[in-house]
Amino acid sequence: MGDGITLNHFLVLGLILFLLGSYCVLTRRNAIGILMGIELILNAANINYLAFAYFGGARYDGQIFAIFVIMLAAAEAVIGLAVILAIYQNLRTIDVDAAETLSG
Amino acid sequence: MLNSLAAQIIFYFIAAITVGFAALVAFSRNIVYSAFALVGALTGVAGIYILLAADFVAMVQVLLYVGGIVVLTLFAVMLTQGIGDVAVSNRAAGRFAGLSVIALAGAVMLYATLRTPWHLATKVSVSATTYGVGNAFLGAYVLPFEVASLVLLAALIGAVVISRQDPGQAPLAPSADKFSDADKLSGKTAGASAKKAGS
Numbered sequence: 599m600g601d602g603i604t605l606n607h608f609l610v611l612g613l614i615l616f617l618l619g620s621y622c623v624l625t626r627r628n629a630i631g632i633l634m635g636i637e638l639i640l641n642a643a644n645i646n647y648l649a650f651a652y653f654g655g656a657r658y659d660g661q662i663f664a665i666f667v668i669m670l671a672a673a674e675a676v677i678g679l680a681v682i683l684a685i686y687q688n689l690r691t692i693d694v695d696a697a698e699t700l701s702g
Numbered sequence: 703m704l705n706s707l708a709a710q711i712i713f714y715f716i717a718a719i720t721v722g723f724a725a726l727v728a729f730s731r732n733i734v735y736s737a738f739a740l741v742g743a744l745t746g747v748a749g750i751y752i753l754l755a756a757d758f759v760a761m762v763q764v765l766l767y768v769g770g771i772v773v774l775t776l777f778a779v780m781l782t783q784g785i786g787d788v789a790v791s792n793r794a795a796g797r798f799a800g801l802s803v804i805a806l807a808g809a810v811m812l813y814a815t816l817r818t819p820w821h822l823a824t825k826v827s828v829s830a831t832t833y834g835v836g837n838a839f840l841g842a843y844v845l846p847f848e849v850a851s852l853v854l855l856a857a858l859i860g861a862v863v864i865s866r867q868d869p870g871q872a873p874l875a876p877s878a879d880k881f882s883d884a885d886k887l888s889g890k891t892a893g894a895s896a897k898k899a900g901s
Binding site (some may be wrong): 609610611613614615616617618620621622623625626627628630634644647649650651652654655657658664669671672673676677679680681684687692700 | 705706709711713715720721724725727728733737738742743744747750751753754755756758759762763766767770771774775777778779781782793796797799800801803804808811812815816818821822823824825826831834835837839840843846850853854857858860861862864865866885
């Protein structure tokens with residue numbers, strides 16, 4: 599650590615966040631918990647965008663991509679939670695294993 | 703800017719907070735704890751953005767994520783039931799399989815990250831970014847910007863249509879064998895809705 603905080607520090611931090619989010623998505627059976635894992639994954643991607651923008655010199659491109667990711671994450675959260683509420687109204691549960699009405 | 707000892711201390715402090723809260727999100731037994739830990743994790747990520755000299759993105763993160771998405775998630779947690787029961791509120795399945803998958807993926811990605819010779823700028827400049835971001839949005843990125851506004855409008859209308867409760871339609875009754883978990887989870891309410899659908 600003689601040369602301060604480098605790009606790799608941020609990339610590894612993003613990697614850790616991505617892995618925690620992936621674990622959340624893989625193991626949760628609660629639909630809202632899965633959405634939380636997706637938020638963590640999107641934030642890990644944003645850390646990478648901003649780290650590359652900062653250390654790579656092209657600043658605004660990475661920041662604008664990060665803002666688009668945040669924007670689409672908001673849309674995704676709204677739609678996802680609306681779908682979860684609709685499932686809950688019909689099935690009285692948000693366990694993703696129980697929502698198998700469409701499976702043959 | 704990031705070479706000083708103070709910057710290193712701040713980075714490791716914020717990174718520890720972020721990873722700690724994110725681990726709480728991933729491993730917590732109770733979905734309400736997960737939702738509140740998400741606030742801490744996303745705020746820590748905003749601190750990382752500020753360290754990366756992205757002040758505007760950090761403010762957007764705090765406003766939209768911490769102020770909007772997490773509150774929305776908490777609303778959804780409170781509107782759906784079973785949150786008091788730890789055993790059913792945040793059930794996790796396949797812990798071993800999940801851990802092995804992310805260990806494998808993490809090893810591959812860590813190797814790739816550390817071995818790649820990234821292109822690095824020789825000189826890093828730090829200044830306020832709002833002016834440049836605004837210019838880029840209304841210049842080179844004006845078409846994606848407008849399309850994003852359309853996407854948000856569609857999401858708004860879609861969310862209202864999807865989550866609106868149709869007053870004439872009785873809820874689907876969960877059958878006892880298929881949704882035994884659901885019956886255990888909601889007990890009384892599921893029975894009541896089944897009775898209503900049957901009559």
